Amino acid sequence: QQQVKQSPQSLIVQKGGIPIINCAYENTAFDYFPWYQQFPGKGPALLIAIRPDVSEKKEGRFTISFNKSAKQFSLHIMDSQPGDSATYFCAALLLFGGYQKVTFGTGTKLQVIP
Amino acid sequence: DAGITQSPRHKVTETGTPVTLRCHQTENHRYMYWYRQDPGHGLRLIHYSYGVKDTDKGEVSDGYSVSRSKTEDFLLTLESATSSQTSVYFCAIRAAGVEEKLFFGSGTQLSVL
Numbered sequence: 001q002q003q004v005k006q007s008p009q010s011l012i013v014q015k016g017g018i019p020i021i022n023c024a025y026e027n028t029a030f031d032y033f034p035w036y037q038q039f040p041g042k043g044p045a046l047l048i049a050i051r052p053d054v055s056e057k058k059e060g061r062f063t064i065s066f067n068k069s070a071k072q073f074s075l076h077i078m079d080s081q082p083g084d085s086a087t088y089f090c091a092a093l094l095l096f097g098g099y100q101k102v103t104f105g106t107g108t109k110l111q112v113i114p
Numbered sequence: 115d116a117g118i119t120q121s122p123r124h125k126v127t128e129t130g131t132p133v134t135l136r137c138h139q140t141e142n143h144r145y146m147y148w149y150r151q152d153p154g155h156g157l158r159l160i161h162y163s164y165g166v167k168d169t170d171k172g173e174v175s176d177g178y179s180v181s182r183s184k185t186e187d188f189l190l191t192l193e194s195a196t197s198s199q200t201s202v203y204f205c206a207i208r209a210a211g212v213e214e215k216l217f218f219g220s221g222t223q224l225s226v227l
Contacts, residue, residue: 006156031213031214032213032214034214034215041220041221042220042221043204043206043218043219043220043221044157044204044216044218045218046214046215046216046217049214049215089156089157093214095213098144098145098164098208099145099162099164099208100145100208100213100214100216101159102159102216104156104157104158105156106154106155106156107156
């Protein structure tokens with residue numbers, strides 16, 4: 001019920017390509033679906049988040065597509081750059097008053113080659 | 115970085131020894147979390163705190179304890195370290211008014227030999 005399944009495990013694209021990372025969930029009670037970006041030696045940082053009543057959200061070159069009926073969501077990176085090379089984690093978040101319970105996917109290591 | 119400092123950044127220890135990791139924050143946030151990160155598992159919640167002396171278990175709490183005697187410090191203790199606790203440990207906070215976001219520290223790489 002609480003799992004978030006993420007694919008692929010790794011991804012290599014050329015500069016300018018559009019990498020797509022997919023996630024699936026089971027629990028329909030989740031309140032938010034965030035994506036985190038992590039560079040080596042650093043902690044994850046929030047990239048973009050979407051609520052389940054929205055089908056798409058864009059922030060700069062990053063877009064989340066959300067399919068509520070299929071219980072799936074994905075991250076698209078437009079015009080990818082070598083600086084986007086990082087590990088990306090999808091997540092699903094439940095709010096309990098002030099506490100948030102976050103379930104993370106297993107991560108996708110993205111490499112963007114020049 | 116929401117004023118989060120983790121210490122130490124790296125530690126090597128032997129099986130059976132106690133280890134304490136520290137998370138310090140400077141912005142008076144109420145909610146603090148400890149996660150571990152392992153290949154193939156993503157990030158998994160160990161313990162969290164919702165105030166001074168108020169803590170609760172996460173999904174992988176066995177072998178770990180926590181304490182929060184001051185708002186700014188959240189300590190994670192491995193009472194008797196095992197090799198399975200070799201991992202990268204991250205502290206995180208939830209800022210007031212930003213319900214969808216966790217701010218993470220830079221992590222502690224712990225190796226138990």
